[in-house]
Amino acid sequence: xxxxxxxxxxxxxxxxxxxxxxxxxxxxxxxxxxxxxxxxxxxxxxxxxxxxxxxxxxxxxxxxxxxxxxxxxxxxxxxxxxxxxxxxxxxxxxxxxxxxxxxxxxxxxxxxxxxxxxxxxxxxxxxxxxxxxxxxxxxxxxxxxxxxxxxxxxxxxxxxxxxxxxxxxxxxxxxxxxxxxxxxxxxxxxxxxxxxxxxxxxxxxxxxxxxxxxxxxxxxxxxxxxxxxxxxxxxxxxxxxxxxxxxxxxxxxxxxxxxxxxxxxxxxxxxxxxxxxxxxxxxxxxxxxxxxxxxxxxxx
Amino acid sequence: xxxxxxxxxxxxxxxxxxxxxxxxxxxxxxxxxxxxxxxxxxxxxxxxxxxxxxxxxxxxxxxxxxxxxxxxxxxxxxxxxxxxxxxxxxxxxxxxxxxxxxxxxxxxxxxxxxxxxxxxxxxxxxxxxxxxxxxxxxxxxxxxxxxxxxxxxxxxxxxxxxxxxxxxxxxxxxxxxxxxxxxxxxxxxxxxxxxxxxxxxxxxxxxxxxxxxxxxxxxxxxxxxxxxxxxxxxxxxxxxxxxxxxxxxxxxxxxxxxxxxxxxxxxxxxxxxxxxxxxxxxxxxxxxxxxxxxxxxxxxxxxxxxxxxxxxxxxxxxxxxxxxxxxxxxxxxxxxxxxxxxxxxxxxxxxxxxxxxxxxxxxxxxxxxxxxxxxxxxxxxxxxxxxxxxxxxxxxxxxxxxxxxxxxxxxxxxxxxxxxxxxxxxx
Numbered sequence: 001x002x003x004x005x006x007x008x009x010x011x012x013x014x015x016x017x018x019x020x021x022x023x024x025x026x027x028x029x030x031x032x033x034x035x036x037x038x039x040x041x042x043x044x045x046x047x048x049x050x051x052x053x054x055x056x057x058x059x060x061x062x063x064x065x066x067x068x069x070x071x072x073x074x075x076x077x078x079x080x081x082x083x084x085x086x087x088x089x090x091x092x093x094x095x096x097x098x099x100x101x102x103x104x105x106x107x108x109x110x111x112x113x114x115x116x117x118x119x120x121x122x123x124x125x126x127x128x129x130x131x132x133x134x135x136x137x138x139x140x141x142x143x144x145x146x147x148x149x150x151x152x153x154x155x156x157x158x159x160x161x162x163x164x165x166x167x168x169x170x171x172x173x174x175x176x177x178x179x180x181x182x183x184x185x186x187x188x189x190x191x192x193x194x195x196x197x198x199x200x201x202x203x204x205x206x207x208x209x210x211x212x213x214x215x216x217x218x219x220x221x222x223x224x225x226x227x228x229x230x231x232x233x234x235x236x237x238x239x240x241x242x243x244x245x246x247x248x249x250x251x252x253x254x255x256x257x258x259x260x261x262x263x264x265x266x267x268x269x270x271x272x273x274x275x276x277x278x279x280x281x282x283x284x285x286x287x288x289x290x291x292x293x294x295x296x297x298x299x300x
Numbered sequence: 301x302x303x304x305x306x307x308x309x310x311x312x313x314x315x316x317x318x319x320x321x322x323x324x325x326x327x328x329x330x331x332x333x334x335x336x337x338x339x340x341x342x343x344x345x346x347x348x349x350x351x352x353x354x355x356x357x358x359x360x361x362x363x364x365x366x367x368x369x370x371x372x373x374x375x376x377x378x379x380x381x382x383x384x385x386x387x388x389x390x391x392x393x394x395x396x397x398x399x400x401x402x403x404x405x406x407x408x409x410x411x412x413x414x415x416x417x418x419x420x421x422x423x424x425x426x427x428x429x430x431x432x433x434x435x436x437x438x439x440x441x442x443x444x445x446x447x448x449x450x451x452x453x454x455x456x457x458x459x460x461x462x463x464x465x466x467x468x469x470x471x472x473x474x475x476x477x478x479x480x481x482x483x484x485x486x487x488x489x490x491x492x493x494x495x496x497x498x499x500x501x502x503x504x505x506x507x508x509x510x511x512x513x514x515x516x517x518x519x520x521x522x523x524x525x526x527x528x529x530x531x532x533x534x535x536x537x538x539x540x541x542x543x544x545x546x547x548x549x550x551x552x553x554x555x556x557x558x559x560x561x562x563x564x565x566x567x568x569x570x571x572x573x574x575x576x577x578x579x580x581x582x583x584x585x586x587x588x589x590x591x592x593x594x595x596x597x598x599x600x601x602x603x604x605x606x607x608x609x610x611x612x613x614x615x616x617x618x619x620x621x622x623x624x625x626x627x628x629x630x631x632x633x634x635x636x637x638x639x640x641x642x643x644x645x646x647x648x649x650x651x652x653x654x655x656x657x658x659x660x661x662x663x664x665x666x667x668x669x670x671x672x673x674x675x676x677x678x679x680x681x682x683x684x685x686x687x688x689x690x691x692x693x694x695x696x697x698x699x700x701x702x703x704x705x706x707x708x709x710x711x712x713x714x715x716x717x718x719x720x721x722x723x724x725x726x727x
Contacts (some may be wrong), residue, residue, distance in 0.1 A: 048569050068569040074562040076311065078318040083311075090307035091570040119318075135566075 001025035002064060003046065003145060007056035009042055016042040017053070018197040024143060024176060025060075028169035031188035032178035033207075033287060039197040040178035042073060044145050047176070064143065067136030067173070071147040073128045077121025080114055081131055084120050085138060099138075106134040110164065126157045130164065133160035137168055144168060145176040150184065162187040185283045193287060195294045205283065212286045218279045219249040219262065225272065236262045251276075252285070304572050308580025312554070316584065326550065330542045330592040337534040338604050342594040344367075344530065345429040349375045349394040351385040356404035364406075364415070365442055368398065373433055387421050396420075397429045406445050439517065453506065524692040535600035536691040537660040540683040542592045543619065545651060550585040551630025552558070552647040555722070557636045574723045582627055589623060609618040609694030618686055618697040621707045625679040628714025635721040654680040682706040 002024040009017040016039045022029065024047075033039050045051040047058065049066045075084045082103065089099035107113040110130040115123060120131060130145055136144055149165070150158040160182065169175050177188075185191045185205040193200040201208065224231055226249055230242045232253060237259050241252040253259045258277065267274050316323050350368060354361050369376050377394065379385045385397040402599040405413040417434055419427045476484045525532045558564040567577055600606045629650060637643035656662065657671065658680035664672060675681045680702040689695035697704065 045565075048565075051570055066569055068566065070562055070565050072562050076315065076563060077561075079311070079314055083314055087307055087311050088566070088570065090310075091304055091567070091572050093303065093571065156363045270312055 001060050003057075004047070004197075005057045005059070005060045007043075007046060007053045007058070009039075009046055009051060009053050011042065015197050018047065020056070020199050022192065022196075022199060022202050023219050025174055025188035027174070029165060029175045029177070029188045030190040030192060032176060032194055033182060033185060034178075034180070034194035035291065036180065037196075038194040038229055040180075040194055041147050042197075043194065044068075044147050044176070044178060047143075048145050065139060065141040067131075067139070067141035067144040069132045069136045069144070069146045069149060071151060072104055074131065075120050075128075075132060075135060075280070077163070078119060079121070080117050081107070082116045083136055084131065088135040089138050096141060099221050102138055106138065110134050113209065126153055126161075128152065129161065133164065133168070137171075137173060140171065141173055143174045143176065148178050148180065150179060150181060158184070180285045181285075182284045184286070193290055195291050198294070200290050200294050208286055209281060209283070212280065212281045212289065213254055214252045214285070214289065215254075215259075216279050216281050216285065217251045217263065217276050219251075219267070219274050219276055221247050222249045223247060223272070223276060229274075232266060233263060250279075301573075301574055305580045305583070308567075308572070308577060309583050310539065312581065312584040316588075322550075323552075326546055326588050326592065327424075327546065330596050333538055333542065334596060334599050334604075337538050338531050338599075341534060342530045343425050343428075344528070345395075345426045346373060347375055348373055348396060348426065348430045348433055349395045350374055350377070350430075351388055351397045352378045353380065353382050353385050353397065353399040354378070355382075355402045356359065356400040358400075358404060360406045361400040361404050364398075364438075364441055367437060367571050371433070371437060384398060386418070389418065392420070392423075394420075395423065395426045398434070406441070407449075434540040435539060443513055443516060446511075446516065450510050450513060453510070454503070454628070531600075531604045533688075535596070535604060535606040536687040537658075537684045539593060539596050539600070539619075540622060540658075540680050540687055541655065541660055542596050542693060543589050543623055544654060544680055545630075546592050547585055547589045547623060548630040548633070548648050549644075550588065552628055552633040552637070552643040553640055554581050554585065555631065555634035556640055556643040559725075560639045575719075578631070578719060578722060582631070585630075586623065586627065589626070593619065593623075605692060608691050610690030611696050614697045615690045618704060620681070621704065621711050622679055622683045624711035625707055625714055628711060628716075628718050629679075631722060632714055632716035635718055637724050654678045657681070659684050676706075679707055679710045682710075 004023070005021050007017055007020040020043060032043065042051060046053050048066060049061075050068075065297065076087070079087070079102050085103045085106065086099055089103065090191060094102065104113075107116060110133070111136065112127060112130055115127060120128065123131060133144075133146070133149070136146075144165075146165070150161050153161060158181070165175055165177065167188065185208075188205060191205050191208060192202040203211075219229065222244070226244050226247070229249060230244070233240065233242050233249075237251070237253060239253070240259065243250050251259070251263065260278070263276050267276060316326075350367065352365055354365060365376075365378075368374055370678070377388075379388070382397070382399050382493045385394070385399065388394040389397055397416075399416040399418070401412055401414070401416065403412045404415065415438070419430050421427050445649075454581075476487065522528060533582055558567065597608075601608050630647070633643055633646045634648070637646055653674065654660075657664075657667070657675040658678050659675065660680065664675055664681070667675065682700075686697045686700050686703050688698065
């Protein structure tokens with residue numbers, strides 16, 4: 001277990017981390033979620049030992065092994081896939097037979113077996129990321145830190161990457177991965193929301209969804225009249241949040257029955273045949289709400 | 301620990317093998333320098349172009365001109381007017397003008413009789429060579445003239461002492477015209493004996509006071525580099541220059557490249573300690589520097605015939621000390637630089653002054669103290685005299701205690717500073 005207590009770190013006079021405390025090691029996959037500049041990379045680097053915190057403590061490091069995958073490709077581009085893996089294996093004290101067996105296993109697992117002799121620098125973005133992960137888990141670390149592993153990766157590869165991470169976690173390595181894609185919380189056992197250097201919340205994603213204080217309704221295919229309807233809804237339900245996504249309209253409000261009734265009444269007067277349906281909240285809305293609250297507003 | 305260091309060393313060599321440009325630079329740089337300093341850099345200009353303007357047109361001037369023409373190093377053109385010669389000098393068509401004035405005398409007694417030589421000072425090395433060669437030639441000419449004059453004097457004195465000339469003089473004839481022939485013969489024999497003895501005495505005195513022209517020139521003995529070969533002067537310095545260039549440049553680039561490319565982060569997160577990383581990084585550059593050092597040494601000794609007269613082992617020991625100082629400088633540059641470009645600029649900023657101010661080419665003694673103190677901050681300044689002493693003079697490096705102390709201080713200082721900064725930048 002790695003325990004962080006009141007960790008603070010400043011970069012060029014600006015507080016990048018402010019009194020962060022949490023314990024790692026309980027959950028298999030922890031997602032570190034936050035917008036750009038939230039302090040995700042800084043926090044990961046502090047845990048990795050790359051940055052020394054200006055105050056606070058990290059306990060439980062003794063005998064705790066780490067793997068780290070940085071945001072940018074950090075392996076040797078002019079060396080082949082195999083040479084890179086052997087190098088990191090040697091650094092981590094694996095003997096030649098151990099390395100050979102583990103590398104074969106990882107190459108098969110990541111699907112890089114066919115690229116074994118290719119220069120790492122010549123691999124595609126997704127392959128580079130897989131190689132980085134393979135190099136970081138060669139020695140089966142207790143904790144794997146990943147800084148935005150899915151950044152710039154296409155949606156299909158993102159899903160594949162998370163599957164890969166899930167299988168790493170199944171092997172007994174705990175994972176702490178940062179991401180700016182809010183929907184990736186679905187792959188995590190625990191989510192930590194980081195905003196402007198502060199840890200807003202650390203909980204399971206399902207609990208965060210449950211605790212969402214708003215209800216969401218959708219009007220499907222509101223068509224060209226969307227703007228007109230948005231104004232009308234705001235008029236009959238003061239204080240609600242109305243926004244459009246594609247041709248659909250979404251309404252967020254804390255109250256339940258009165259809102260639904262008022263909008264249904266409004267819709268029944270129209271000849272467009274529009275209907276109101278309640279939808280489950282998405283991580284995007286849940287987290288955005290938390291960030292807005294942290295910014296000092298009351299949310300929606 | 302050694303497994304991790306070996307891993308870093310192995311990785312460095314793989315990277316070097318792939319990075320053909322850097323590898324080529326490390327092997328080609330010493331070879332290029334060897335060619336440049338062994339063949340091309342020669343301060344002695346072989347052929348001097350000479351314009352001769354002979355206004356005297358006398359036997360004496362012709363004798364000198366013949367001597368000049370006989371010299372292989374001089375390429376002679378004759379001009380009738382001094383202005384034409386000066387024009388050629390201005391256009392760079394000649395290096396020297398030798399002008400004989402109308403009243404030219406080999407033993408000149410005033411300005412009008414003196415030989416005039418004009419040299420193009422804008423071409424420094426040609427001018428220096430030309431002056432050296434012309435002075436040598438004129439000294440030879442003067443020497444042979446002196447010899448000739450001495451012979452003349454000796455001949456005249458000895459001729460008079462034989463008594464054949466004065467007996468034919470009008471004074472003698474006037475005195476003896478009324479005397480009987482037997483009296484004249486008697487007188488002649490008496491005077492002859494007396495005058496021959498006096499003349500012999502004068503001749504002897506004269507002989508003693510005249511210098512021996514063969515011994516007139518000083519006995520110059522050039523020790524340690526008798527032929528004053530540039531290459532013998534250059535190679536011992538080049539050994540040091542190669543060491544410092546390769547190690548400083550490679551080390552400076554090596555660490556900062558990891559930093560710039562983000563690979564350093566991975567190394568720090570790994571169990572690799574900062575000291576292990578440092579050693580793993582330095583060992584390959586040390587090996588390459590030693591290889592280059594031996595290459596320059598071997599080519600210098602066996603190909604360019606530069607003698608190595610000193611003790612090899614102490615010399616290698618001092619070279620290692622110098623190598624450590626160079627590595628320290630490189631490492632320090634690497635730790636203070638943010639990227640490879642900065643590191644390269646800083647490396648050049650430290651190497652170029654060493655090239656100019658260390659005494660590798662230009663003598664320290666010729667530098668004003670305002671600049672010279674800078675030289676004493678550079679390790680190469682201390683290494684070059686030790687190297688030249690070992691190569692050419694056969695002096696043991698251990699006799700230069702101050703040089704060794706300075707190198708040791710530089711090695712410890714730069715390495716400690718660099719290691720401290722390196723550890724701080726990692727941690």
